[in-house]
Amino acid sequence: MSAFTAVDVIRAKRDGGVLSDGQIDWVVDAYTKGLVADEQMSALAMAILLRGMTGPEIARWTAAMIASGERLDLSPVSRPTVDKHSTGGVGDKITLPLTPLVAACGAAVPQLSGRGLGHTGGTLDKLESIPGWRAALTNDEFIAQLRDVGAVICAAGDGLAPADRKLYALRDVTGTVEAIPL
16 A cells, blocks of 8 residues: 555645655656546646745656656767757747757757647647658667767657656646646
8 A cells, every 4th residue: 555645645735835755756656657647647737837846846756757767878979968958838949940059069969859739739740740750769769860960859769758758748738838847
């Protein structure tokens, strides 16, 4: 039997409390495994949107999301690796021009992008309108392109952070994309 319940975690955040490491680890893992329902995670996401998270909560949430799946080893890439992460918005004004620009300057940009996100669609939705372009790459293809070209924009593979993929889709339909801590 778990020491936590989804309702208790939701109430804690709804009431302005700070989630413990154990609560965060449990809820992310349980949601990934389907033990926490979408409705419950929607309520938690809204509570986080409205109440926020502390720095330590955000760090632990991030670690729990990463721990939900496999990690991609970027050590075969000899260039310095940098990240560009979006907090959302309309238009893909940054990813598409910035990724190749940074790669041209010698850094490697492993850009995992998403779908959906409102009326304009996500980066992947736009790129998939180009004949022959595909979002799904194997880990080997991902590393090869990053090593050879210096940039890759694609969808995360099935094993990479499944909690993030699941929560990202849920946030898109629940009005919680704007929750910066998530």
